Amino acid sequence: MSTSSSENVILFPFMAQGHLIPYLALALKIQSKFGYSVTIINTPLNIQKLQKSLPPNTSNISLVSLPYSSSDHNLPPNSENTDVLPYPLIINLLDSLHTLKPHLHKFISDLVTQNTPPLCIISDMFFGWVVGIAKEFEIFHSVFVTGGAYGMAIYYSIWLNQPQLQNESEEEFLLPDFPHDLRIHRSQLANNVLQATGTDSWSLFYKRELSQTLGSDGFLFNTVEEFDQVGLTYFRSKLSQDSVWAVGPVSDYSLSLKSRASSGTNSDHLSIQWLDNQEENSVLYISFGSQNTISSTQMMQLAIGLEKSGKSFIWVVRPPLGYEMNEEFRSEWLPDGFEERMKAKNRGLLVRKWAPQLEILSHKATSVFLSHCGWNSILESLSFGVPIIGWPISADQYNNSKLLEEEIGVCVELARGNRNEIRHEDVVRVIDLVMSNESKKGDEMRSKVWEVKEMIESAIREEEQGCKGSSVTCLEEFFSMALARKKMKMDHHCN
Numbered sequence: 001m002s003t004s005s006s007e008n009v010i011l012f013p014f015m016a017q018g019h020l021i022p023y024l025a026l027a028l029k030i031q032s033k034f035g036y037s038v039t040i041i042n043t044p045l046n047i048q049k050l051q052k053s054l055p056p057n058t059s060n061i062s063l064v065s066l067p068y069s070s071s072d073h074n075l076p077p078n079s080e081n082t083d084v085l086p087y088p089l090i091i092n093l094l095d096s097l098h099t100l101k102p103h104l105h106k107f108i109s110d111l112v113t114q115n116t117p118p119l120c121i122i123s124d125m126f127f128g129w130v131v132g133i134a135k136e137f138e139i140f141h142s143v144f145v146t147g148g149a150y151g152m153a154i155y156y157s158i159w160l161n162q163p164q165l166q167n168e169s170e171e172e173f174l175l176p177d178f179p180h181d182l183r184i185h186r187s188q189l190a191n192n193v194l195q196a197t198g199t200d201s202w203s204l205f206y207k208r209e210l211s212q213t214l215g216s217d218g219f220l221f222n223t224v225e226e227f228d229q230v231g232l233t234y235f236r237s238k239l240s241q242d243s244v245w246a247v248g249p250v251s252d253y254s255l256s257l258k259s260r261a262s263s264g265t266n267s268d269h270l271s272i273q274w275l276d277n278q279e280e281n282s283v284l285y286i287s288f289g290s291q292n293t294i295s296s297t298q299m300m301q302l303a304i305g306l307e308k309s310g311k312s313f314i315w316v317v318r319p320p321l322g323y324e325m326n327e328e329f330r331s332e333w334l335p336d337g338f339e340e341r342m343k344a345k346n347r348g349l350l351v352r353k354w355a356p357q358l359e360i361l362s363h364k365a366t367s368v369f370l371s372h373c374g375w376n377s378i379l380e381s382l383s384f385g386v387p388i389i390g391w392p393i394s395a396d397q398y399n400n401s402k403l404l405e406e407e408i409g410v411c412v413e414l415a416r417g418n419r420n421e422i423r424h425e426d427v428v429r430v431i432d433l434v435m436s437n438e439s440k441k442g443d444e445m446r447s448k449v450w451e452v453k454e455m456i457e458s459a460i461r462e463e464e465q466g467c468k469g470s471s472v473t474c475l476e477e478f479f480s481m482a483l484a485r486k487k488m489k490m491d492h493h494c495n
Contacts, residue, residue, distance in 0.1 A: 007036045007483075008116070011144070012104070012123035012130060015046050015093065016082040017290060018376055019124055022146040022222050024053055025251040026122070031060045034479060036119065041104065043068040045080040066103040073099070083291060087394075091192075091201045098129060105133050112137050120482040122220065125152070128212025135215075138489050140482040142218040147375040149221045149231025149246065150407065151399035154184065157234070159206035162198055164189060179233045187416050188398040214238055217485070220478060222248035222375065225470040226455040227408055243481075245474035249379045252460060257358055269356050271314055274349045278312055278365040284431060285360050285386075286370040287316040289377060292393040294418045296320040296333055303334045305427020306348065307341070311435055313348045316355045321418050326353075361386050368434050370414065373400040382410065385453040387445040389430055391415045410449040412441070 009030055013023035020042075027038040037060045040050060044065040051063055070079045073096035079085050085093060111117055120140040123130040134141035145152050157175040158164065164173060164186065175182045186194070192202045213219075219235050221228070225246040235244045275283060284306075288294065294302070299320050306313055317334075319327045329352055331339065342348030357377070360366055361384045369381045370389040378400055381388055390401035390413040404411035414430045415422045434442045461469040468476075 007034075007119040008111075009036050009038050010108075010118045010121045011038060011040045012121065012127060013040070013042065013144075013146075014124040014126045015043060015080055018374060019146050020046060020050060020081075021053075021376065022250050023124075023144065024050060026144060026220075026222075026247075027061050028055070028058065029250055029475070031058065033475070036060070037062070039064055039118070041066060041107070043080040043100070045078060049081070064107065066100050066107070068096075068100060070096075072096075091205065094126060094205050095201060097126060101129055101133070104130065108133055108137055108139070119479075119486055125213050126209055128209035131212050131215045134217075140485045141216050142220050142478065142482075143213045143216050144220040144222070146222050147396050148223045148378070148400060148403060149228045149235060149244075150403040151231065151375065151396035152221070153178070153231040153234035154182070154399040154402075155396050156210055156238075158184070158189070158193055159203070159210055162196060162203065164193060165196070165198055177234075177237075179230070179237060182230075187420075188392075188402060190394050190398065191417075191419075218243035218245065218478065218481070220475075221246050222250050222379070224248055224456055224459045225474070226459065227452055228403075230407060231403075242477075245478050246459075247471050247475045247478070249383060249456065249460065249471075251379075253358055253362075253380055253383045257362055260359070269359070271349060271351055271355050272359050272363065274314070275360065275363045275365045277346070280364045281367040282312050283363075283365045284311055284313040284368050284370060284389075284435065285366050286313060287355065287357065287377070288318070288372040288391070288393060289374045290354075291325075292372045292374075292418070293318045293321055293325065294391075294393070296322075298415070298418065298420075298422050299333055300335060301422050301424045302427055303338050305424035305431070307335070307338065308424060309428045309431040309435075310347075311431055312346075314351060314355065314360060315348065316351045316353070318353060368431075373397040373404065373411075375400060378404065379456075382449060382452045383456050385446075385450050387411065387434060387442075387449045389414050389434055393418050408448065408452060410445055410452060412445070 011023050011027055013019045027040055030036055031038050039062050041064045047063045047065045054061060068080060071077050074092050075089060082090050082093065117137065117139060120142060121130060121134050122142050122144045125143050125145055131141055157177055161176050163176055172183045172185050175184060196203045219239060223246050225232065228246060232244055232246060317329055318325055319329060320333055339350050358380060361369060361380055366386060368389055369386050370391060371377050371381065373390050373392045374397055388404055388411040390404060390411045392398040392401040398416065401411060401413050405413055412430055412434055414426065433439055434445060436442060459469040459471040462472060
């Protein structure tokens with residue numbers, strides 16, 4: 001594909017780590033593969049954070065701040081990212097996003113006036129209003145969805161149609177606009193969906209923004225065509241067959257690992273040293289992501305279950321529900337003497353707040369991942385052939401867990417949400433089901449996850465014997481369409 005460094009691509013991610021990281025990975029991929037310059041736009045504090053994450057020698061990626069003050073929107077000072085906000089305040093952040101509209105409009109207008117319009121604008125699904133700006137200036141626009149297509153298809157269907165508000169006495173309901181019958185159980189709904197009335201702040205925000213995104217020229221998904229067909233079909237029915245592209249994973253995790261290994265980063269972390277002394281395929285890795293946690297009673301039952309299971313584990317522990325996420329961890333949140341017993345038996349390692357997840361998932365001792373089913377964590381786990389025990393907590397995680405268990409067969413769900421009761425007996429049963437040497441289910445999951453691992457490797461493979469991976473081809477097709485649209489516009493104006 002012909003490239004031109006004179007072309008500029010604008011990226012506009014939502015202010016959450018699970019969005020910023022894939023957008024940065026996409027920027028690096030665009031810059032290295034196509035030679036385009038990339039401009040990432042965000043609020044000042046997120047731009048500072050991105051600046052620190054930019055690898056050296058990336059002069060073709062520029063960062064632009066739009067004016068924003070969280071204090072103007074009933075938010076604490078300097079809180080421009082969901083990472084630093086308690087859940088009830090995230091809707092305030094979402095509702096404040098439209099105040100960025102005039103600033104983005106001026107930025108794009110100035111580029112057009114200077115006769116340097118971007119090749120395209122790629123923005124987050126929470127910025128539906130960007131579609132209108134792109135149309136006004138006749139700039140090719142795409143939404144880049146950092147999640148999977150299946151999970152987001154359910155997300156869109158529920159927020160735009162709100163079928164859960166009909167026949168509220170029924171435990172299950174059908175999604176009205178899906179290509180085939182898909183039933184959702186009420187226990188698979190996030191709290192804000194369960195509490196939605198149709199006129200609440202969450203409903204009003206999502207109905208407005210998500211519906212506007214469907215007017216975009218296309219959708220890019222951080223997923224793989226071969227295992228996400230149902231979700232991709234849903235969006236192709238909403239837009240068109242040739243304007244929905246699976247381009248993931250945008251992060252090449254194996255490459256990231258090699259880079260970190262060569263620089264010595266994380267290789268001396270306590271968790272890796274501990275794993276080096278464990279048997280192959282013997283360790284359960286537990287993490288609920290950077291923004292999720294479980295209740296204190298759930299934490300207690302999980303710990304009891306882990307001890308009774310007899311399996312080795314690494315657990316990234318954070319304060320339970322109701323406590324500040326950066327609070328010091330207290331031993332009283334776990335059974336008496338739990339950590340000491342696990343340490344004495346070399347059976348379990350508790351890691352406070354953060355662990356080098358890629359290194360852990362790629363380690364030969366890691367067998368299974370007990371995960372909240374956030375999409376970035378899923379892609380990392382599948383990329384290294386690690387099956388999943390699902391414990392979704394919020395947003396699209398319930399849908400992701402459903403995809404993994406019902407459609408792909410690489411997951412068994414243990415629990416849902418952080419307010420429901422869980423018994424340690426269930427923890428033991430599910431761990432045994434997946435990790436026992438005699439478990440047929442565990443063997444099936446391992447076999448399936450290796451098939452998916454191969455799908456991912458194949459999808460991101462650059463040209464090899466005249467054949468390119470599906471994700472590579474999709475990204476090329478996307479930019480071919482953007483270039484064709486720009487040429488058509490220029491020809492039209494010349495005539």
